[in-house]
Structure formats: structure tokens, C-alpha cells
Amino acid sequence: MTTVAGLPAHILLVHAVVVLVPLTALLLVVESLWPAARRRLAWPVAALAVLTLVSVPLATEAGEWLEHRIASTPLLRTHAELGDTMLPWAAGLAVVAVLVAALQQWSRRAERRAAEAGAAAGPERRRRGRLPAAALALVAVVVAAGSVVTVYRVGDSGARAAWTGQFSATPLPRGGAPVTTGLPEHP
Known part of the structure; x- marks a missing residue:
């Protein structure tokens, strides 16, 4: 993917990741x-x-496409390296979410079978169902925390790569020279 409305697609796509990862977690x-x-x-x-x-x-x-079209800096290289660490965490979120859904489906089927057999779910059956759910909950918390920390680190490094040295900490006087970003101006 290259550009969207004249902007590098990476700039737009990262917003999906920044919103979806913490929401999913x-x-x-x-x-x-x-x-x-x-x-x-x-x-x-x-x-x-x-x-x-x-x-x-x-x-x-989209970030790799953009990386080959801008000046390489230590901050950019750090961002690219950190960006490569996001996929395993997103995969972990997906795997755990599918396992939670499958466990829920299995629990519903077990409840239906017990109801059809006229048997109440006894304490032993409930305990057996709680152990996998508790283990999966622990894994979910760890994967969620890791994914949120990683998306923060990647985003922070990207912001630093894009903005370090590109703005003034104090307001420029009216009519002052504009800060250049290196991006083409959009009409």
C-alpha cells in the first residue's frame, strides 16, 4: 500500500492499530x-x-514502503524494529480471543447436554470448567498487557521519529518561517 489522498498510507493505517489493539485487549x-x-x-x-x-x-x-522513501535516522530505525514486535502480540490477542470463544461454546454445549440429560451441573463439573477459564483469563491478561505496552512503545517511537526536531517548543512569531515536515503540501 502506498498513499491515500496524497498521504503515506502508513500514517492512516497506524491509527487502526492504535485504536484496535487496546480496544481488543x-x-x-x-x-x-x-x-x-x-x-x-x-x-x-x-x-x-x-x-x-x-x-x-x-x-x-505500509511503514516499510514509507521507510524506503524517507531519510533513515536512528529514531526511524528504532521505530521500524519495534514495529516488527507488534505482530506476535496481535496474533496472541487473536489466538486467546478465539480460545475464549471456543471455551464459551464448549461450556454452552456441556450445559445443554446436562439439561437434556436432566442432570444439574454438579459442583465437580463446574470446578472442571472453571480451571480452563481461569488459566485462559490469566493468559488473556498477560497478552492484553503485553500488546498494549507494545503498541504504546511502537507508537511513541514513531511519533519521536516523525516529530523530533520538526516543531518549536515556543510559538513562532506571526509570519514566522513555517516548520517543514518533508511531506508534500496537500491542496
């Missing part, structure tokens, strides 16, 4: 820790996690 933690939310959100969160996963390589590929 938050919803994944909520549904993992709160069974009532899991019953309603399991498959929508799994779908959102897959969308999040797809957005990361799109932003990365």
Missing part, C-alpha cells in the same frame, strides 16, 4: 474475567481480534 480481559460478558461478547471479540491481527501487517507493510 480491554474487551478480551473483560470477557475473560466476567462470565456474563463472555456469554455475550465471546465471538464478537474474537472477530475484532482477527480484524486487529489483519490491521498490523497492513500498517507494517
